[in-house]
Amino acid sequence: MARIGRISVDALDERQLDEVRHSVRQERDAEANKPLSVAIMGQTGVGKSSLLNVLFGTELPVGDARQVTGKPHAITVPGNSGHKLTFWDMPGMGEPSGADVDSMAMYLERISESDVVIWAIHADSWSGAAETRCLDALLARVDLDLRRQVASKLTFVLTKADTLTPPPWIFDMRGTRGSFIPSPPLAARLERKAAHFEKAVVEPWAELLRASTYNTGEFAVSDDRLSYDKNAVHYRGHFSEAVREAYAAAHPRHAPVFARLRDNHRVLPCSALFRFNLVQLMVSVVNKLGPTAIFRFQRLLDDAAGLAGVPVASMREYGNFLVWDGVRGVKAFDLERFPL
Template sequence: MARIDRISVDALDEHQLEEVRQSVRRERDAEANRPLSVAIMGQTGVGKSSLLNALFGTRLAVGDDKPVTREPHAISVPGNSGHTLTFWDMPGIGESAGADRAYASMYLDRLSESDVVIWAVHADSRSAADETRHLNRILKGADPQLRREVVGKLTFVLTKADMLTPPPWIFDMRGRQGSFVPSPALAARLERRAGHVERTVLEPWCELLRAGTYNTGEFAVSDERLSFDRHAVHYRGHFSEQARERYSAAHPEHAAVFSRLRDNHRVLPCSALFRFNLARLMVSVVNKLGPTAIFRFQRVLDDAAELAGVPVAAMREYGNFVVWDGVRGVSAYDLARFPL
């Protein structure tokens, strides 16, 4: 939007002022009603399509043997009053050096056009070095401003967290349905994995990182890295867990704001199979889209509360140990035989 200084406004007559007001309203309405988009990136086989299927009940093709997403695939989610939020399932990176080079410009274009970028990392990956290499390759040809914009959009998630065992997962059963939660030991293991990805992949870009969230109108903290207005709060840099703890201790009345800022850079473990942290992921994405998105996609947030539910019948099919007594030739223990 073009800037109009006070001298030029004062010099306008009433008719010209009304034209300016109408122009500002048109631009404001266009911004408020524009479609928003989220790109889902990551290496081949990390479960991007499975994640979208779990989130939205779609039937995107998934495969264990070879990549099945060759072209960007869009899933559009209606919000309130006809607003649209589109999730882009992108072809996996790391399939081959040739494919990565061929897709590089497509990745950069989609990342630059998207409002948020979810970068999926396999939770059982032993190293995050490949993610750093792929991100560097994609951003190599970008100018500094575009690089800053893309890095600021990134949200990293650990997918297929259900594959991390032992320690065990806990199924919290409530009648015919329940939800999966990691045991304390497994939660600590997931936290260590997430911290490793954050330090390895995200921290090197700390000078380009930005965090933002909505403002309810009460936030007012004077700090060189923080900026705010009536609608939004922004932080310049990497908003680490240490930063969240420090700001929350100094300004406990704004702890919820600092928690939302932290979500911008928190690496979130999730599982499409166990439907673990899917609701938290959706809330994090909508929060990161900006203050107007909170109201435009309130229906999406309301629906997110149902994402964690797993029927007991389905849970029993996800895995089981059968203890076989080889001396007597009988089954000593089989969970499937016990009623719940």
């Protein structure tokens, strides 16, 4: 006998069943149309607003002249999918207004209430000390459950990867558009940076971390650190690349699940200007969301393919070199003059 809540389906007439179905649809639609709540953290100047603008089609002000707010400011705008997006504009970590006890409480509140929390770190850095200090301050005064919730919700990204040259970037041109790809030496450099920051800001919290992803209903692995139900799969600890490789080798049938769990704790280099790795960032965010939030973010994921393309005309503006022959007083090389 099927049951809906505490109601036996057999005990309902057709009219009552229609009412129940209508109620379920209303709840689903209400969940699907709730504003998406995104918080982005990081030090001033790492490109937080630029990243949000490209990812979600917003028009948040950018630039060093933008006033730093002392308190979080909610901005609700339509995203590029037509879905409402609530962006929490917060003080830059490391600013005086972002360092005291009240500010730490503010960050904790925003993290707890947001669907997505992106922590941006400038790619042209090797330290991680400022991020570690801020994490220590965030988690020092809260109970264990909240520490686990906060630590597991963060998605770390290395922004402004376009500033890392040399080695060069490659522009893969396909007609009037193309994609920026790091050359093999630069890709290796980005991988080293990502691994460094994962070790610095993710690995120290291994015992607090929980990795989660959606379950398509076929996952079944018996393991002390893994748990699952019909909707989700969870892992207790830091889901490192070594952990992913070990599970994928032991259970190849479930390799896609382990890849999604890995996305929870991967540090991802990206560039808003070059639109580099933005699709992967959106996929990583969706992979770690719960079932209801996934339904709301699916529209954004459906539009993610459009994040990668860059017009050839824009590419020319990003990387033109003009070589001037000072002896002869003429241009020796100008990329704009070469047909593509």
